[in-house]
Amino acid sequence: MVSGVSIKHVLFLADDRLKFSALADAFRKKNITVKTLNDTSAKSSFVEPAPDLVLFDLSHEKTALKNRDTCPACFIPIAHTPDDVDAFQNTWPFYIIWSVDGDHPDILMHRLMSFTRLSRGILPSSEKMTDGNTALIKLNILNDLLLSLDDHLRLSDALSVAAKYFDRVIHYDLLFFYSLWSDNIVLLSGEGVSPRLKDAIHILSETFLEEKNPEMTRMIPDFRYSDSENPVRDERIRDSLLFPFPSSGRFSGIIGFLSYKNDVYKESDRTFFEDLTRQIETILNHLENIVRKKQEQQILTIFDQINDAVAIIDLQKESVYVNHYFQDLMGKYQKIIPYEELIHFFSQDWEKVQKICIEDKKIYRHKVFLGENKADRLVFDTVTDRFQNLPFIENGLILVARNITDNQRVEDMKADLISNVSHELKTPVAIVKEYVSLMADGIGGTLSPDHQEFVFIIAKNLERLERLINNVFDVMKTDKTRRKQQITDVYIPDLIQEVVDLFKVRYASKNMTLTTKVKKDLPTIPTDRDALMQILVNFVENAYKYSDENSEVIIFADIRKDGDLYMYVKDHGRGIAKKDQDKIFQRFFRTGLDLERLPGAGLGLSITKDVVEQMGGEIWFESELNKGTTFFVTIPGLLNEE
Numbered sequence: 001m002v003s004g005v006s007i008k009h010v011l012f013l014a015d016d017r018l019k020f021s022a023l024a025d026a027f028r029k030k031n032i033t034v035k036t037l038n039d040t041s042a043k044s045s046f047v048e049p050a051p052d053l054v055l056f057d058l059s060h061e062k063t064a065l066k067n068r069d070t071c072p073a074c075f076i077p078i079a080h081t082p083d084d085v086d087a088f089q090n091t092w093p094f095y096i097i098w099s100v101d102g103d104h105p106d107i108l109m110h111r112l113m114s115f116t117r118l119s120r121g122i123l124p125s126s127e128k129m130t131d132g133n134t135a136l137i138k139l140n141i142l143n144d145l146l147l148s149l150d151d152h153l154r155l156s157d158a159l160s161v162a163a164k165y166f167d168r169v170i171h172y173d174l175l176f177f178y179s180l181w182s183d184n185i186v187l188l189s190g191e192g193v194s195p196r197l198k199d200a201i202h203i204l205s206e207t208f209l210e211e212k213n214p215e216m217t218r219m220i221p222d223f224r225y226s227d228s229e230n231p232v233r234d235e236r237i238r239d240s241l242l243f244p245f246p247s248s249g250r251f252s253g254i255i256g257f258l259s260y261k262n263d264v265y266k267e268s269d270r271t272f273f274e275d276l277t278r279q280i281e282t283i284l285n286h287l288e289n290i291v292r293k294k295q296e297q298q299i300l301t302i303f304d305q306i307n308d309a310v311a312i313i314d315l316q317k318e319s320v321y322v323n324h325y326f327q328d329l330m331g332k333y334q335k336i337i338p339y340e341e342l343i344h345f346f347s348q349d350w351e352k353v354q355k356i357c358i359e360d361k362k363i364y365r366h367k368v369f370l371g372e373n374k375a376d377r378l379v380f381d382t383v384t385d386r387f388q389n390l391p392f393i394e395n396g397l398i399l400v401a402r403n404i405t406d407n408q409r410v411e412d413m414k415a416d417l418i419s420n421v422s423h424e425l426k427t428p429v430a431i432v433k434e435y436v437s438l439m440a441d442g443i444g445g446t447l448s449p450d451h452q453e454f455v456f457i458i459a460k461n462l463e464r465l466e467r468l469i470n471n472v473f474d475v476m477k478t479d480k481t482r483r484k485q486q487i488t489d490v491y492i493p494d495l496i497q498e499v500v501d502l503f504k505v506r507y508a509s510k511n512m513t514l515t516t517k518v519k520k521d522l523p524t525i526p527t528d529r530d531a532l533m534q535i536l537v538n539f540v541e542n543a544y545k546y547s548d549e550n551s552e553v554i555i556f557a558d559i560r561k562d563g564d565l566y567m568y569v570k571d572h573g574r575g576i577a578k579k580d581q582d583k584i585f586q587r588f589f590r591t592g593l594d595l596e597r598l599p600g601a602g603l604g605l606s607i608t609k610d611v612v613e614q615m616g617g618e619i620w621f622e623s624e625l626n627k628g629t630t631f632f633v634t635i636p637g638l639l640n641e642e
Contacts, residue, residue, distance in 0.1 A: 007116055011051035012036040013060035014078070020055070022102075026109040053116045055096070058087055065090060074116040104290065111142075141166075142279060170241070170269050172257040178205055179253045180219040195225035200235045205254050208242040216244070216252070241265040243277045300335070309380065309401040311342060314393045315354070326401075329370075346370075346399070348382070352616075357386045357397055367408075368401065379408040425469055433462045485528040485615065492557050492565070493518045495529065499536045499555070503544065510549045514540070517556040525565060525637060531611050532565075532635070538608045539569035539631050546629070547573035563637025565617075570630040576623040584621070585609045 010027050012020055017036045024034040033049070051073045056064045057080070064075050078096045079085045085095055094115050101108045166175060175188045178201055185193045185201055193201075202220055209217045228234045241257040255277065257265065303310045303323040312321040318339040327333045330345060343350050348368055356364045364384045371377030380401040387396040438444065440455050447455065493516075500514050507514050536555070543553040554570040576584060585605050612619040616636045623629035 007032055007052045007113055009049050009051045010034045010053045010055065011073070013054065013056035013063055014038060015057070015059060019098075020078075022105040023055075023108060026105040030109070030113075053112060055112075058084060061088055061090065076112065076115070107286070141276065142283060166257075169272060170257060171259060171261075171264055172241075173260045174237075174256075174258040176201060176256045176258070177253055178256065180216060181252055183219075183221060196228045196231045197235055198225050199228060199231035200237060201256065203232055204237070204240050204242065204256065204258075208240075208254070209244070212244055219252070236260050238262045239264045241269060241273070243273050306400075308403075309399075311346075311399040311401075312387060312393065313339060313342070313397040313399065315339075315358075315395045315397065316393075346382075346401070353384050353397070357384055358395075361386065367404075377405075378403060379405045425465075429462060429466055429469065433459070433466070436462060486530060487526050488529055489524040490527050490529045490532065491524045492522050492559070493520055495532060496536065496555055496557060499533065499540055502537065503540055506544060507553075510544070510547075512544065512547060512549065513552045515552055515554045517554060519558065522557070522559050525559065525563075527565065527635060528615060531615055534611055535608050535633060536567070536569070538604045542604065542631075543569055543571035543573065543629075547571045559637070560634075565635040565637065566633075567635075568630050568632045570628065572628040575625040575627050575629050576621075577625050581621075581623065585619075 010024075010032055012024065012034065014020060014036060015038050017038070020036070024036070027034050035051075050071060054064060054067075054071070054073045054075045055078055056075065057078045061077065064077070068075050075092070076094050076096060077088055077092050078098055079088070080097075081099045082097055085097070096108065096112075166172070174197075176185055176193075177188060178185045185198055187193055206217050206220045209220070224231075237258050238261055239259040243255050244253075255273075257269075259265070300321060300323075303312070303321070306323060307325060309326040309329055310323040311326055314320070320337050320339055320342045321335060322330070322337060322342075327335075330337075346368060348366070353364050356362050366382060368380045368382050369377050370380065381404045382399060382401040384397055384399045387393060387398045436455055436459050439447065440452070440459065496516055496518055500516060503514060540553065540555070547553060551572045553572075555567070556570070557565070557567045560566050609619050612633055612635070618634050619632065621629055621631045
């Protein structure tokens with residue numbers, strides 16, 4: 001900065017007085033007088049008091065050119081958009097792009113003051129700038145960088161624009177920017193980068209970083225893009241001058257000057273560009289903060305428009321952004337609340353949520369009930385996932401909750417109706433079953449062979465009806481209450497052998513093989529034996545129904561290192577069509593072929609899924625049509641929870 005030069009008066013030549021009012025106020029805060037002139041014929045404003053800085057738009061360029069020779073002020077044009085720069089008649093060394101700079105009047109004011117102090121008395125034509133005027137060149141480089149950076153902060157593009165000033169202070173044959181984050185190398189002169197040159201830049205950058213910042217060397221790939229044994233020599237590079245951008249995030253990179261001559265770069269070059277890169281880094285960090293705040297505002301504005309409850313959880317700061325819907329729900333109109341407050345309001349197992357979303361990298365979905373009174377409570381279908389690439393949160397979660405209270409009430413009414421009908425059916429079915437048993441035992445008289453066959457058919461269908469009613473009751477129970485687990489020590493090989501014995505006769509009727517793959521040395525685990533039995537029986541039953549004669553079904557079980565139980569049942573049956581796979585766990589769902597030839601209500605897998613999830617486990621399957629299906633289950637180990 002040039003000392004001894006003060007700025008007291010600023011003149012705006014513009015038609016719109018209000019447009020630049022924020023910038024004018026920034027000057028006034030520094031006790032600088034500001035005058036706005038829209039009468040282009042007036043000359044008095046250039047006389048008393050004489051301005052130190054004149055800012056003018058395109059319509060006033062002629063006035064500026066007419067007065068610049070008689071007024072010692074610094075003249076700087078204001079272009080409304082980048083495209084307007086070319087419309088100015090004269091070539092000015094410094095421009096304001098109002099669409100870019102106008103949102104940051106304080107920063108712009110400081111830049112204008114710095115440029116004014118440096119350039120007072122210097123003609124504004126770019127041809128008049130000399131190599132010795134390095135301070136002004138540096139300011140122009142920084143100015144072009146600022147004008148060229150957009151909201152995406154593409155540094156390589158901005159450096160390409162500013163590079164036109166570099167050859168005024170330093171010799172180079174190649175000038176590059178190397179982004180370490182993306183392993184992307186850009187030649188600022190616009191040419192492409194050959195594989196051999198890329199290898200040469202990698203080698204030079206790694207050597208440079210080993211001395212300056214060893215931790216960053218791990219970001220350089222250890223493989224080669226070319227077959228050259230010595231890429232630096234083969235590219236005829238004799239001298240190099242490299243500077244790092246050690247700032248955080250997307251800006252980590254290297255600017256490099258390469259020369260085909262020996263001993264080109266001096267200590268003065270290094271000093272100039274070290275100072276320049278420090279200033280660029282300061283600007284980039286400041287701009288990144290501005291862009292981050294802008295993106296934060298845009299994201300939160302979008303969230304406020306969503307007609308669902310949305311909460312963005314910052315796990316590091318233990319704070320939560322909540323949208324308008326969520327605020328209405330809580331009855332507390334505050335955008336940011338403590339994480340602890342969300343935990344108390346939105347009751348769910350938050351430790352489990354964090355483990356599934358952050359550690360397991362999966363989406364957590366379940367229902368949340370708000371309110372003590374069942375008649376008035378609200379029901380929400382909630383989805384929680386980790387939040388990635390959010391500019392203002394490094395480690396967070398997003399929760400979206402949709403109000404499904406009306407749908408839930410309809411479901412409850414439907415469930416109550418089915419439950420009541422099923423209950424009312426139980427008594428007459430039990431009575432009919434008892435009388436059929438008496439008939440089969442000959443209590444009412446000896447039955448003829450035909451009558452015995454009829455009674456047998458009636459008895460079998462009564463059993464089927466009874467199973468259907470019991471299945472419906474099981475579904476209703478999983479809807480209304482969580483079955484309390486009966487935890488005992490279970491030896492998994494014995495449990496699976498019991499399942500095999502249960503199906504031995506049925507599998508033999510189709511000449512099917514039921515194979516087990518279970519280690520005998522598995523430890524006993526504390527778990528719900530009846531629930532595991534129900535899961536396996538359902539899988540093995542399905543495998544029997546959907547497999548052809550002479551096929552094999554495999555039961556596998558193991559205890560993983562983390563203590564979780566892992567099981568699967570694999571068949572070689574007809575498989576599940578892709579169009580049906582997303583419906584397979586829905587209640588009462590059956591494929592067309594099932595309806596034609598196979599008994600059942602389509603409730604087995606739905607019940608199994610409910611049982612697995614009540615145990616805190618996961619269930620999924622893999623299937624290929626006409627090749628078979630494998631159902632998988634994991635159940636968390638209670639030993640770990642202790």
